[in-house]
Amino acid sequence: MSNLNIDHIKNNTFDAIVIGSGISGGWAAKEFTGKGLKTLVLERGRDVKHIIDYPTTNKFPYEFEHRGEPVLSIKKENPIAARCYAFKEDSMHFFVKDKEHPYIQEKPFDWIRGYQVGGKSLLWARQTQRWSDFDFEGPMRDDFAVDWPIRYKDIAPWYSYVEKFAGISGNKDGLNELPDGEFLPAYPLNAVEDYFKKSMITKYGNRHVISARGAHISKGSQTFYDQGRAQCQNRRLCQRGCPFGGYFSSNASTLPWAQKTGKMTLKPFSVVESVIYDDKLGKATGVRVIDTNTKEVTEYYAKVIFVNAAAINTNLILLNSKSSRFPNGLGNDSEVLGKYVAFHNYSARISAEYDGLKQFTTDGRNPVGGGYIPRFRNLMKQETDFKRGYAAGFSAYRSTDNDTSGIGEELKTQLQSKKLGPWRVGSHMMGETIPKESNFVALDTQRKDDWGIPLLKISIDYDENDAKMKKDYIEQLTEMFTEAGFKNIRPNRASQAPGLDIHEMGGARMGNDARTSILNKWNQIHACKNVFVTDGACMTSTSTQNPSLSYMAFTARAVDYAVNAMKRGEL
């Protein structure tokens, strides 16, 4: 019996455990295995093998029974998932179905999840911008949250490191607020995006419209061929999974890379119930895993544990990791775990038309969508009655005349020879929200999921600052559109619940002070040094950039630190 036990422990012991296989977990897997560590990667969902498990990837629109539209019964059963723009007939198999994984909304929160190997890295919008010190110094300058324990110089080399491998397209725009990176060629702005860029610089001087920077291989090279990835083919069918590996996903890039080392063990259908903390040793020894099919409980052990379950589920795991040392959740001496959750305010859009430049249209497709307007509000100094600011997407396309008034031959002619109409332009806001104690996630004390894990209560809402910022976005963009000579300007203030931005962040924030934060400057739990969090849960503030690139950089940096610390015998 004792021999069996010893064997069991030996078989279930790894150098490192990574919880989650999404964008940050995939990076942890690649970095650990690349440094020779025997690594267990745990994924609660099913396996999704690159290409093999992309069932819709090469389908034409007419091969979908409802031409892309999810049927009504599916929409009704999944009101949350169905609100996501990417939830369509070609991609809905990559979304968590509402009923299968319930949670409690104390306030409306659309929690969009992808429980499978690769997680949401299959579905993301692939926008990648670096943070700058305007972002890292934000909380200190504007007096909210806590000071970030790092600055741009700490993370800059790691941005470079991950960008070279992931493949990021962009221009070197020379903006202090949006540092340049290791870029592949940018996807160019089209005629009207370019026109808007020039007209904004002339009018304002400090409002920039740049080519969106995205995780697409705009130019193939050996770095990517070695990963089995080819140049992006401008399909813009990314949500199906890309057979070319043209955009970055864990499935196409980091996970197969880790697999090739022979050091990775990937276990799908393995939900982590908790991290095991040993009071005597004063550190975590492993994780307790429930097989999602058989419900069998297994423990796995390792010297170091990375929690990359996606922001909110990482909070859930830590909150549920209770011990006599940590009765309120792992590393939660400060009692801030689960609190100060923030997100991006995507609740306003604006559209218009432009009558000029009719000698041009576009041909082919731009995989990164068009332009990006970095934050200009309250950038150098406070200039409004709200804190922080917003970035914005900006794109233009040439419309076609949609006259379908006829019938018979006339209608056929109308449909086959659509005339070009005016250019249409559109923008959406991506506002920074202020992390607050009152925006939190917590374990429900009664209800549990099918695996006996407490359900999560989510209590997150917009505030007055968000409302003021939204109003300013509409005003400023209306002015900018007017200035550019756009017509039929139509603001769309229709709100959406937090969560649908899919940029939820925080809950296990980084900070210098263990009394007010969970993680230190290395993404290491202050009070449990062999557990690291490098997904969205670690974020002290949100800034306005799309966050995934920062998670990649944090992860690579933290693995490097963890492995060195292990060599020094510190973990």
Add this chain to the structure above:
Amino acid sequence: MERRIAIKQVLIFAGGMALLPSFLKAAGKASVQLNNLDVGIEQEKLLSQIAEIIIPKTTTPGATELGLHLFVLKMVDDCYDANARQKFMSGLKSFEGLDDAALKQMVSDTNYGKSSISEDAKAFYRIMKQQIINGYMNSKYVMTNLVKWELVPARYNGYFPVKA
């Protein structure tokens, strides 16, 4: 062997939509599997006639050949709520019992919004025309022959010159 091919061809008609082979089909019922709508063979025939008036066969295929009336049924059955389905079915009645010329006139009058047309007929026609166009533009024939859709464009030009 040939029978198998024939069944296969029937099954993939109109792009992925499963048609019921006759031996599985209840007598007098529509040729597509429907979960919500109760459509008889006569109504299916009428839908096919209306569809053909909207998108007729010319030098290129028309609605019937492309199975668009069945696509409309599939869409209404699966993607519309009970209220819209009810309006669709009751509006269809307004088109019943007309000879070819009268039907053509009725479709034309509805299309151009003649004041004599009932709200029911208009409600039916809005859905019918929208989905006929949807099915037509997203049909294999149109997407590969008339208004081509590319799976792999492999290019992007933001300053593509418009031919004068």
